[in-house]
Amino acid sequence: MVDVRVAGPDVERGGEVLTPEALQFVAGLHARFRTQRDALLAARATRRSEIAAARWIEQRPETADVRAGDWQVPPPPPGLVDRRVEITGPTEPKMAVNALNCGAQVWLADLEDANTPHWGNVVGGQVVLRDAVRRTLAHTAADGREYRLRADAELPTIVPRPRGWHLPERHLLVDGEPAVGALVDAGLYLFHNAAEQLARGSGPYLYLPKLEGHLEARLWALVFDATEQALDLPAGSIRATMLIETIPAAFEMEEMLHALGSHAAGLNAGRWDYLFSVIKVFREAGPEFVLPDRSAVTMTAPMMRAYTDQLVAVCHRRGAMAIGGMAAAIPSRRDAEVNERALAKVREDKAREAGDGFDGSWVAHPDLVPLCRAAFDAVLGGRANQLDRQRPEVAVTAAQLLDVAGVPGERTMAGLRGNVEVAIRYLAAWLGGTGAVGIHGLMEDAATAEISRSQVWQWVHAGVVLDSGETVTEELVRRVVEEEVAGIGQLDRLEDARRLFEQVALADEFPDFLTLPAYELVD
DSSP: OOOEEEOSOOOTTGGGTSOHHHHHHHHHHHHHHHHHHHHHHHHHHHHHHHHHHHTOOOOOGGGHHHHHSOOOOOOOOTTOSOOSEEEEEEOOHHHHHHHHTSOOSEEEEESSTTSOOOHHHHHHHHHHHHHHHTTOOEEEOTTSOEEEOOSSSOOOEEEEEOOOTTOEEEEEEETTEEEEHHHHHHHHHHHHHHHHHHHTTOOOEEEEOSOOSHHHHHHHHHHHHHHHHHTTOOTTOOEEEEEEOSHHHHTOHHHHHHHHGGGEEEEEEOHHHHHHHHHHHTTTSOGGGOOOOGGGOOTTSHHHHHHHHHHHHHHHHTTOEEEEEEEOBOOOSSOHHHHHHHHHHHHHHHHHHHHHTOSEEEESSGGGHHHHHHHHHHHHTTOSOOTTOOOTTOOOOHHHHTOGGGOOOOOOHHHHHHHHHHHHHHHHHHHHTOOOEEETTEEEOHHHHHHHHHHHHHHHHHTOBOTTSOBOOHHHHHHHHHHHHHHHOSOTTHHHHHHHHHHHHHOSSOOSOTHHHHHTTOO
16 A cells, blocks of 8 residues: 545545545556656756757657657547547536537547646546546536536547646645656546446547657556556557657657557647747757747748648658647637637638648637538548548658748737736636636637746847847846736736746746746645
8 A cells, every 4th residue: 555645625526536546546656657757857857958058959869760660559549530620628617518518529628738736626627527428517607507518419539638747746645745747637537437438439548748758658658558457458448649749759759659659549739838848948049049929930830830740741650640739719709800810810720730631630619619620521521530641742850840040020029028918817817726718819828828938038048139129138028027917907816927927937047847836836
């Protein structure tokens, strides 16, 4: 028996998921794999230092045999054959019901970037997932409105996304230390739902975020093997899609699929965290690695096209699904003109992805599901996916993936102000318990906040000159913060958010993830 203790407050219905057996299972995963996790996090820092010093990265020579080998991942399992529309969102009851009723093929139940790890959210999310798997999920809002799952329709396949390897869970202590957040999220879900999903003709599927290479993918494979043995599940029944959202991972796509092995289902273009990784890794590498305004970096920029073309080509060569990135636009039901502009952007984005060979893509709002489906229907016809579409013409080079200087756009005062305002608004909501927030017609989550604060940090340290003629300095940023906070007005946790933003955007040393110091402010 492993010593495991719940250090968080009681959560409604929490006893249904925090059973002694489930806690022992999670504690066992932590005890078995925590040391490897810690070693891989240390290796991340070393790898980033090497890349930053060289201002360059290449594919690993020691894995050349994997890239040259003749192998494929297993075929898509039941529920993941057709993934043309995937809706993402937190495991909040109302939003979960809406996601499951929207007609998408997959619901990415987000326990990561769209979720604040308040203990109530962590445990409550597991309760929602348990109910959703069993089709008993229901919610009554404060105004009396009731939300129920549709009984007359096939519901999306449920694919949770646990936290990344770097995040702890201090409300669950194993041998007196905080548990690994990723193992808490994945472990509780699999313990309670894996067998039930298999019995219902689907399976235990996950999205894996923030990976930085094949060794981290291999650790997940070991976790899944151990889970299948402990829970008496068929070998290879746990399947996962990995997000390619870091620069190191972009150079190890094939190796990551190979390392995940029988558990691999596909890759996803995690575009927002990918831009954050570009800034983080090359933050001090010189002016050629300084991006323009966040809003100017679209998926048609040469470096982003290279990244997505490479992902589709690798996936289909290896028999894996290629899933496109997030459509962050939020449709407006009040302003027809604003709504049409938002829909036009999403329509163009999804048509490009379908035309490039992706098998499906993400949306963040139910109103975007028909639009995304139409874009993929037009290309897929009667097929469920595009796995048969190879991209032999794709031959992406390291120079293309690292062509930051080739991204068109300016560095503007409006961009600086936007970064400051959006990040502070988002952090206030995050600290209050909401991880996905609509701001100025876009769905913001932790990834977009990371881009905002890291870009400010880089602009300060690079001495960027804006279109206004002003040089970005700490003093200028503090002045902009003061003005933007005054413009925001009354907002819960605003002062905490302001201090946190200044901490992660103006520190001498770059904090790897803003969610780590932010977590210290969570009650």
